[in-house]
Structure formats: structure tokens, C-alpha cells
Amino acid sequence: MRVIGVIRKSRRERVSREEFEELLRSAGYEVLAIVEQVREEHPRYNIGPGKLEEIKKLIEELKPDKVVFANRLTPSQAYNLWKELRIDIIDKWQLVLEIFEKRAHSKEAKLQVELANLQYELPLVKEAIRRIKMGDRAGFKGMGEYQVHQYFKHIRYRMGKIREELEKIRAEREIRRKKREEEGFVLVALAGYTNAGKSTLLNALTGESIEARNQMFTTLDTTTRRFKVNGKMLLITDTVGFIDNLPPFIVEAFHSTLEEIVKADIIVLVLDASEPWPEIRRKFFASLDVLRELKALDRPMIVALNKIDLISEEDAKEKALLLRELVNGRANLIDVVKISAKQKRLEELYSAIEKAIAISPKFQEFEITVRDPEKVGKVIAMIHSVGELLDIDYGEGARIRAYIQTGMIRHLTKLGVEVKRVA
């Protein structure tokens, strides 16, 4: 597919051309031309009427299949533009959804993408119906009045159906999550802008081989795996990446996927350190916006500057320092760390996770009574691997006080020792 891209920049909307081109590339489009304009939003066409004429000429000349706007179009603008240009028009969010569509593998991801698409189309079709009622004879995307009405009904019906199906999948997911919660293991969630290296990091930590590629939105599904930090067993989750101004209809459609982040005990916010500082800053704030929307902003957070293998040590240090200044005063910040997921340079991250789990409410004080002297050594080793040994009294066997993850209790009781929570 061959497209023309349109970017309107204003004081309020700082659209990045680079990112827009990256999105077009990720969607598999051949870009024939990019038209840029600096002006405030025109209510009718988003861009100015002069630019509209320019685009008309370009369409005649280059014969693209589509025109893609980097800005969000209102339903009325999308309709007006379509009427003027008589060509498929999409905006940034439809572009994102097209990419999602290509990458959706699981049933849940596919349904979520379809729901988001319909949610996006609904106001457009409503607008078309409104125009038709007002006597506009243009119709909508080649449909006449009757067809538009039928299409509207179809969208409503399909949305209801998808919500039902998603609800079922959500219930299953909830059961799995409950089970995990009962196990009591600390859950670490990877969050951050798309292409920051989250999946590569999960792979590096767990030995998994989730797809990781240099393109936007490689991951749409959620993966949760076990991993160990200095012998302590934890869970880690990788999920869909963020983007600037992620609109509520996408957040809603991907709610159950993103919920994994909400349920996490620790959030690792991954950033691509190899980018220029203004980009890192922009993506950092965009990620915070999404976390705010998910009501997960107060979770213990580690900020991980990834891909440090691509920059000098000084550069990495300076960026970490700048980030520290940005996050200064956030009570939930555990640390800013420098890592390379690709080269498995993860020492700083491991230390930060250790710091975070030490203060996790999932760690509690227990008194462990070991009657069989032969088991004392094994129990002590296990405690060291999962928590902190506070005190030990040797007698027949041993009486131990320790901070341990509630998830390990089952494993200790299996050894035949008594475990009691210290109130």
C-alpha cells in the first residue's frame, strides 16, 4: 500500500515526524510523500484549507491508496476530509490499530483489536448518519443511507458480542491471576514505550524466547514467567508497549492485558537509553501518563535505562542523572538503573529488584520451628534463597525468625517444619 502522510504541528501538539514515519514503516506502508504544516487546528479539516488543496494535487499526481494523518481527527473532520479528497483517510490511532491487527496472534488480542476498531468507527458512522439526516448526499465510504444504518446496527451488535467473549477470557485470566496471587510470589511488570526492549529483557531474565524486533508494537499478548534474583523466585510479566497519548478507547480495549501492570508489586519502566535525551524524556512522561490512567503510578517503580551497550559510559551516566532529577521526590521510586538486555548486563537491575522486594508487603515475618536436626541446614539454605534470616536459636532442631515471601511457605511446610506468622 502506498500512502501520503500528513503532519500538523502546533504549540499544543508536538507530533514527532520520526515516530510517525516509524509507525508507517511498522504498518508496512510505502510512503510517497510527507506533508507538514505548522498551524493551530482548523476546525473543519484539521489542516488548513490551503494545505488541503496541496494534498488534493498530490493525490492526483502520486495516486496513493490512502492518506494518513499524524494528528487525531474528530469524526467530523474525518468526514469532511473524505468528502473533499474521496480517498481512504486514517489518523494516527487507526494506524496504530492497523499495526495491532497485523501483530495480534491470540484470540484475546484479536478481539481486543477488533473492539478498539469498532469503538473508533462508531462515532464516525454516527457522524455520517447525522450528515445524511441533514440532507448530505455524500453517503459514507460508498454506502448509502440504508447501508450506513445497517452498518451502525452491525457495529453495535458486534461490540456487544466481543465484550461478552472478552469477559469470558477475562474470567479465565482472573482465575489464573488469583492462583498466582495465592501462591504469593512477588510480581514484577515490565512497562514502557514500544520498542524500548521489554521483551528482550524478559528473555534475558528468564531464558524465554519471546519475539523481540526493531519495530513498534511487536508484543500484544501478555507473558508471565518465573525468574530468580539471587536465588529468590519471582514472577515477571511482559505486555503491550505504550505510545504518546494512548487514547482511552485503546486502553479500554486492552484493559485486561494492561491490568497485569496494575496488579504488579513492582513496575520496571524500561526506556531506550540510546535515543537523544529529549526523546527519552518525552517517552518517560508518555509512559507515566499511561500508568496514571491505569492507576498504577504509585506502585514501587524501577526506571531501567536499557540499551546502554549502544552509548558511552559517560552518556549513560549523564542520562541516568537527568532522569534522577526528573523523578526526584517520587516516593515510590526505588532506583534508576543502567542495563543492556541484549548483552545481559543486568546487575544494577537485580540490586534494585532486591531493594524493592525487601519492602514488599508480600514479605512477612515468620517463625519457623525445625524439629529434625538433619533438616536445619536445608531450611536455612531455603530461607537464604527466598528471604532474610533474622534470628536463629539452636536447640534440638532450631527455631528461626525470618522475612520470607508468603509464596515460599508451602515449600517450607513440605519439608515438614512448622511455620507461624509473627503478628
Ligand SMILES: Nc1nc2c(ncn2[C@@H]2O[C@H](COP(=O)(O)OP(=O)(O)OP(=O)(O)O)[C@@H](O)[C@H]2O)c(=O)[nH]1
Ligand atoms: N543494542 C541493544 N538493542 C536492544 C537491547 N534491548 C533490546 N534491543 C533491541 O530493541 C528492539 C526492540 O526490542 P523489543 O524487546 O522487541 O522491545 P519491546 O519493548 O518489547 O517492544 P514492543 O513489544 O514493540 O513494545 C529489538 O531490535 C531488540 O533487539 C539492548 O540492550 N541493546
Ligand SMILES: [Mg+2]
Ligand atoms: Mg515486546
